[in-house]
Amino acid sequence: MKITDIRFCGAGVLAKNAMNIQKLLGKKKSGIPGRTAGQFCPDFLSHMEKPETLVYVTGTNGKEEVVELTAKVLKDNNYEFTDNIGMGGDGDSIISALLGKTGISGKSNCKLAVLAVDERYAPLIYPQMQPDICVCTNLFRNAPDWNVSVDFITDILNTNISNHTKMILNGDDLITSHLKPENERIYFGMEKLPEDSGLRPNIIQDISVCPKCDTKLEYDFVRYNHLGRAHCPKCEYGSPEADYDVLSVDREQNCFTMRTPEGRNVYPLLGKNTADLYHEVAAITLLHQLGLTAEQISKSLASMENKISGYKTEKAGNKEVVMCLTKGKNPVENSRIFEFIAGQGTDCAVVLLNYDYQDDLHFSENMAWLYEADYEFLNNACVRQVVAGGKRCYDYQVRALLAGIPESQVECALNVEDVVKLVNISEVDRIYLLYSEGTRPKTAEIKEHLMKRIEKEAD
Numbered sequence: 001m002k003i004t005d006i007r008f009c010g011a012g013v014l015a016k017n018a019m020n021i022q023k024l025l026g027k028k029k030s031g032i033p034g035r036t037a038g039q040f041c042p043d044f045l046s047h048m049e050k051p052e053t054l055v056y057v058t059g060t061n062g063k064e065e066v067v068e069l070t071a072k073v074l075k076d077n078n079y080e081f082t083d084n085i086g087m088g089g090d091g092d093s094i095i096s097a098l099l100g101k102t103g104i105s106g107k108s109n110c111k112l113a114v115l116a117v118d119e120r121y122a123p124l125i126y127p128q129m130q131p132d133i134c135v136c137t138n139l140f141r142n143a144p145d146w147n148v149s150v151d152f153i154t155d156i157l158n159t160n161i162s163n164h165t166k167m168i169l170n171g172d173d174l175i176t177s178h179l180k181p182e183n184e185r186i187y188f189g190m191e192k193l194p195e196d197s198g199l200r201p202n203i204i205q206d207i208s209v210c211p212k213c214d215t216k217l218e219y220d221f222v223r224y225n226h227l228g229r230a231h232c233p234k235c236e237y238g239s240p241e242a243d244y245d246v247l248s249v250d251r252e253q254n255c256f257t258m259r260t261p262e263g264r265n266v267y268p269l270l271g272k273n274t275a276d277l278y279h280e281v282a283a284i285t286l287l288h289q290l291g292l293t294a295e296q297i298s299k300s301l302a303s304m305e306n307k308i309s310g311y312k313t314e315k316a317g318n319k320e321v322v323m324c325l326t327k328g329k330n331p332v333e334n335s336r337i338f339e340f341i342a343g344q345g346t347d348c349a350v351v352l353l354n355y356d357y358q359d360d361l362h363f364s365e366n367m368a369w370l371y372e373a374d375y376e377f378l379n380n381a382c383v384r385q386v387v388a389g390g391k392r393c394y395d396y397q398v399r400a401l402l403a404g405i406p407e408s409q410v411e412c413a414l415n416v417e418d419v420v421k422l423v424n425i426s427e428v429d430r431i432y433l434l435y436s437e438g439t440r441p442k443t444a445e446i447k448e449h450l451m452k453r454i455e456k457e458a459d
């Protein structure tokens with residue numbers, strides 16, 4: 001037996017033990033078993049047996065949502081599979097997910113794995129285990145200290161994904177749709193919808209010039225940021241024709257019609273905004289490619305209790321408190337949430353707690369992203385107050401003021417707990433608490449305090 005085999009087997013035993021301890025303690029699945037394996041055998045993943053079908057879902061926004069939707073439908077239809085939901089998108093989470101389907105002998109009994117993979121980990125993950133299918137939801141600039149730039153991310157994906165991987169790509173995203181141009185590919189997208197007629201004055205657009213001939217691209221329509229459909233007036237470069245194409249959306253009946261290679265089908269509309277619909281369409285395209293029928297997919301999606309979206313609303317007295325997942329350092333996701341809030345028209349306060357929690361330890365955050373997010377959407381009559389919490393609250397304050405929001409409506413709380421007393425409860429019907437994954441526990445605490453204050457003042 002080679003030394004590498006001994007190391008792999010030893011690491012596998014330790015990781016399995018970590019998994020069993022986690023289970024015995026009643027802890028949620030996590031990347032800890034994978035991390036344990038990786039500490040003893042850094043290329044552990046490359047020695048693992050690959051599932052019969054391996055799917056990676058990557059992209060700036062929506063990869064976890066696509067995996068969650070896909071998993072729900074697979075489960076309802078009695079598919080055997082594994083996923084890394086709630087474990088993150090790194091190599092540790094992939095090892096943990098696959099180990100759960102691996103016996104003591106090291107033999108995998110995993111037929112299918114659907115895994116969210118952080119695009120930044122591409123150089124570490126793909127060379128060790130290549131997927132059969134790679135879904136890419138979208139590519140935007142995001143977290144500059146981590147992702148560098150969208151060009152860098154595109155380059156590492158193109159360099160590390162195998163030429164044999166089938167790509168499922170967002171056809172409305174010119175950057176995503178041109179990934180791995182020689183690979184077999186399927187596109188999903190949406191035709192121009194009535195809601196696309198309004199002008200969205202987004203600050204950033206990650207592609208505006210043809211990468212082949214440097215001519216300014218002509219957009220047939222812009223959905224948001226660089227999403228939409230465009231072509232180069234001088235060469236053949238442009239948006240591809242979508243294989244899975246949303247033709248119309250009925251928000252009153254909560255459904256949408258999509259053209260697929262098998263014909264037209266109607267699906268339930270699960271999310272509240274267009275970004276949510278892209279996640280749903282990506283999941284449907286993947287499920288269809290995995291062999292599920294439109295009926296199987298539609299029936300399962302219709303039975304979802306928790307509709308997709310990062311919004312969770314609770315009632316307190318006659319007010320609503322909405323927990324809203326809004327990753328910091330992600331200008332496009334913030335812009336979409338701000339636009340959604342403004343579009344609701346309900347008198348509200350917006351509490352910004354989506355700061356980088358690591359800033360509490362190291363002053364590391366690059367605040368440039370604040371100026372790429374469209375805070376201008378919050379300069380709207382229904383947004384009665386903006387409250388920023390945390391060490392960076394004054395950065396948020398400056399950004400809100402630059403967006404034209406009156407100074408009297410912007411409050412700051414260096415101590416995040418203080419946001420509870422700063423919200424003008426009597427002036428609003430709804431309070432949005434925007435948080436990132438890292439600030440979720442603290443925001444949940446603040447929500448409880450806020451709800452108690454609302455109920456107390458209502459008595």
Ligand SMILES: [Zn+2]
Pocket residue numbers: 210211212213214215232233234235236237
């Ligand atoms: Zn061109």
